């Protein structure tokens with residue numbers, strides 16, 4: 053088993069003419085880590101990956117792999133292997149030839165290549181498909197061949213550019229587990245790109261959330277979800293109810309925010325914003341659908357909102373309640389299905405509450421557009 | 423495939439009017455313009471060379487004398503074989519293959535560049551520069567080449583003035599002008615089929631190969647060329663067929679001592695007035711070219727269906 057190798061981006065900027073595709077990226081990826089870049093389409097994820105794999109040089113800053121500055125090293129000289137967004141299998145080569153292309157390049161004998169192909173095919177459970185052409189494989193099988201081909205080169209870092217995006221939901225979920233499994237087995241660093249937050253959160257040790265070329269937050273999945281660093285992260289990762297307003301008062305780690313529509317509400321200040329927010333600042337408060345619950349009584353409090361049920365959506369393990377809050381504010385609440393009678397009904401007025409440390413206050417900022 | 427199944431489908435797709443028109447047009451094209459004339463040439467080639475009054479008379483029987491003539495020559499001639507005509511025949515084919523190879527070597531890099539650099543403006547200008555000379559007709563182009571390659575032509579002038587050579591080179595006699603003219607005449611027929619295929623090659627495949635450490639030549643050898651094979655073979659087929667069958671360029675640019683086989687055919691048809699012999703020679707050329715193309719296709723494992731791409 054190989055030891056994973058660290059990848060560091062130091063103040064990396066990438067420009068295409070006047071357009072800045074990546075600005076000031078500082079990311080430290082530990083060896084052997086499963087690291088994800090998460091962001092909406094066009095935010096510069098592929099561009100970063102191309103800079104790591106050597107297909108383009110950053111306009112400024114350094115890409116370090118294993119502590120070594122990679123400037124001037126082309127893609128064939130770096131210890132990385134890239135799995136392309138569209139896989140880019142060689143259509144005219146058989147599966148086993150595809151997988152062992154990197155050995156062919158090194159001049160390995162056909163016998164050695166066959167042997168290695170058999171090992172890898174066994175790993176991806178496709179031993180009986182070695183003589184096929186890529187076009188004769190299913191989507192999931194192609195996927196695995198692409199992974200095997202990349203691993204055959206024995207890279208220190210495997211770069212994956214949304215490799216699951218073309219698969220259907222079931223297969224995607226299956227491949228997630230499989231990828232994670234493979235990563236544990238080979239022990240090398242995986243850098244994974246996705247715009248699917250579910251993928252990023254389930255597979256990764258750490259996630260970097262990107263927005264239009266800027267890395268907003270780098271943290272573990274749970275921290276990204278529970279303690280977002282910016283309004284963008286809060287709205288992009290998972291679902292969130294957002295309330296706009298101004299800081300009314302600050303109290304240690306909590307703040308009261310005078311919302312434009314729902315009165316004063318209390319919430320925890322996100323760790324990234326602690327110490328930097330002042331009374332009167334524009335702020336946003338985020339509370340997740342699953343953090344809302346129906347209050348036992350209708351008395352008013354700083355952690356309560358009143359709203360009217362618009363409609364419900366049953367999702368199996370939970371049901372989603374869509375509500376109209378004060379002044380037309382839309383809210384969403386998720387209630388776990390515990391097999392009891394529903395507590396809400398269409399048109400009913402409800403008092404909702406949340407525990408203040410499950411809601412976060414952040415400086416007002418750009419939100420992810422749906 | 424079941425023909426009855428194709429036709430209702432065909433009519434449903436194209437409508438009765440258009441469908442019928444297309445069928446008639448294709449039928450006319452294939453039968454009247456291709457099959458019938460060729461069949462009558464074939465028929466001609468097996469007949470005696472007779473004066474018009476005797477045509478259809480008792481002497482008008484089938485014969486293979488013209489084919490025999492190509493191989494063995496006239497009776498009572500010095501040698502056992504028709505050395506002159508056969509020599510020209512072989513030389514023509516070899517020269518056509520040579521022209522094809524030259525065009526391939528010139529066009530592949532160009533087509534690759536055009537097909538893979540998605541740099542819009544410059545590429546388009548380049549393509550235009552390639553096409554515009556073809557607005558000039560073939561004769562004019564051939565004579566222009568004669569001028570460039572002549573004793574006091576541009577090339578000799580430059581070489582003489584720079585002191586590279588002391589005596590002008592006779593490009594015409596050495597057939598260099600002919601090969602250059604033919605290569606130039608069919609260069610587009612080589613570039614465009616290759617360009618078309620290479621343009622559809624996913625750039626990521628090239629990058630994937632590069633990522634796995636492949637040097638440029640291996641990328642071409644293992645990825646681009648196999649992918650471009652249909653385009654390469656259709657380009658080569660066209661260039662080979664057309665240069666083996668060229669007439670104007672050899673007439674104008676050929677050296678005094680070198681005949682092209684088509685010129686011999688032309689002489690039989692024209693000044694010789696012997697149509698059956700001309701037809702026989704032309705058919706031998708055609709069949710040989712087809713055999714060469716088919717066997718090369720088999721050698722390089724190209725399927726007939728790929729050529730159309």
Ligand SMILES: Nc1ncnc2c1ncn2[C@@H]1O[C@H](COP(=O)(O)OP(=O)(O)OP(=O)(O)O)[C@@H](O)[C@H]1O
Nearest residue numbers: 068071073091092093094095096097098099100247
């Ligand atoms: N070669 C290039 N020249 C100019 N602009 C480019 C180039 N490559 C990418 N860009 C721009 O950089 C931005 C980021 O592109 P990138 O491919 O990295 O997005 P992405 O995050 O991978 O998106 P997706 O999820 O859709 O793949 C885009 O706005 C794109 O238009």
Ligand SMILES: [Mg+2]
Nearest residue numbers: 097098137213
């Ligand atoms: Mg991308």
